[in-house]
Amino acid sequence: MTSRELALTANSIRQDIIKALVEAKSGHSGGPLGLTDILTALYFEVADIDPKYPWKETRDRIILSCGHYCPALYSALAHRGYFPIEELLTLRKINSRLQGHPHLRSVPGIENTGGPLGQGVSLALGIALALKLKGNPAHVFCLSSDGEQQEGEVWEAYNMAAKYKVDNLTYIVDYNHIQIDGPVDEIMPLEPLADKYRAFNLHVLEMDGNNMAEVVKTLRKAKNHKGGTTMVVAHTIPGKGVSFMEGDYHWHGKPPNAEEAVRALHELEVIHEKI
Numbered sequence: 001m002t003s004r005e006l007a008l009t010a011n012s013i014r015q016d017i018i019k020a021l022v023e024a025k026s027g028h029s030g031g032p033l034g035l036t037d038i039l040t041a042l043y044f045e046v047a048d049i050d051p052k053y054p055w056k057e058t059r060d061r062i063i064l065s066c067g068h069y070c071p072a073l074y075s076a077l078a079h080r081g082y083f084p085i086e087e088l089l090t091l092r093k094i095n096s097r098l099q100g101h102p103h104l105r106s107v108p109g110i111e112n113t114g115g116p117l118g119q120g121v122s123l124a125l126g127i128a129l130a131l132k133l134k135g136n137p138a139h140v141f142c143l144s145s146d147g148e149q150q151e152g153e154v155w156e157a158y159n160m161a162a163k164y165k166v167d168n169l170t171y172i173v174d175y176n177h178i179q180i181d182g183p184v185d186e187i188m189p190l191e192p193l194a195d196k197y198r199a200f201n202l203h204v205l206e207m208d209g210n211n212m213a214e215v216v217k218t219l220r221k222a223k224n225h226k227g228g229t230t231m232v233v234a235h236t237i238p239g240k241g242v243s244f245m246e247g248d249y250h251w252h253g254k255p256p257n258a259e260e261a262v263r264a265l266h267e268l269e270v271i272h273e274k275i
């Protein structure tokens, strides 16, 4: 797909995130909207996956460590054809397959159970090592948030990834500068983040995580890198596409109300026309 087609797809995925959240009356808005371009690039262009054979042994694995971002994961999976788009409106309902945090294999394509911050970063390393041992050529992409970098567990994983030169693994950190209680830079600053990863002997790339052409190019480069684990620092805008959500940590864990959803969908429609 071209970058324009991917950007249009990302816009549609965002619209369905808003629709699911307003229907659920709870859930996370900011992070998911910011990560949508990266998820779109992975599921529609970079990762070797096929919704017709969701558990094929050699599929690339996409691990969402920051489980609260799942409205974006669900919407991307539905748009890619893993399950019906209408099902997105069951988000967080009792007995729905789409709970507030993802559950392994609850729908085809969900590769891990998430929620406890940091855990998926270790899990992805284990999966990548196991694939290597089995001679399986699949690549593992692990998406995590900046808030997760405050968990000690992730640094243990990076240490080990570097030691074993796990080059079938790409970490992507969504550096959106917000967390639950405020700006990351105030709550627990991470800077100099890229230098910290370099000091851990990771192969570091940086990208504008909301620029589709740059996202695709960088993720391809990461996937093809040999000899060590790549860490992609993705600079993103939380709430991307909805002006009153962008950059504001208050939208970390809040859904739009009915009136806000109408405004958000209108803004996304306007952007859609301009892409």
Ligand SMILES: Cc1ncc(C[n+]2csc(CCOP(=O)(O)OP(=O)(O)O)c2C)c(N)n1
Residues within 6 Å of the ligand: 028, 030, 031, 032, 066, 068, 115, 116, 117, 118, 145, 146, 147, 148, 176, 177, 178, 179, 180, 238, 252
């Ligand atoms: C181990 C653990 N501690 C605390 C939480 C509660 N929690 C959920 S999301 C979140 C904020 C994390 O920051 P980030 O992922 O950067 O948030 P966002 O960018 O989505 O606002 C916290 C503290 C959790 N899910 N797991």
Ligand SMILES: [Mg+2]
Residues within 6 Å of the ligand: 031, 145, 146, 147, 174, 175, 176, 177, 178, 179, 184
């Ligand atoms: Mg964050």
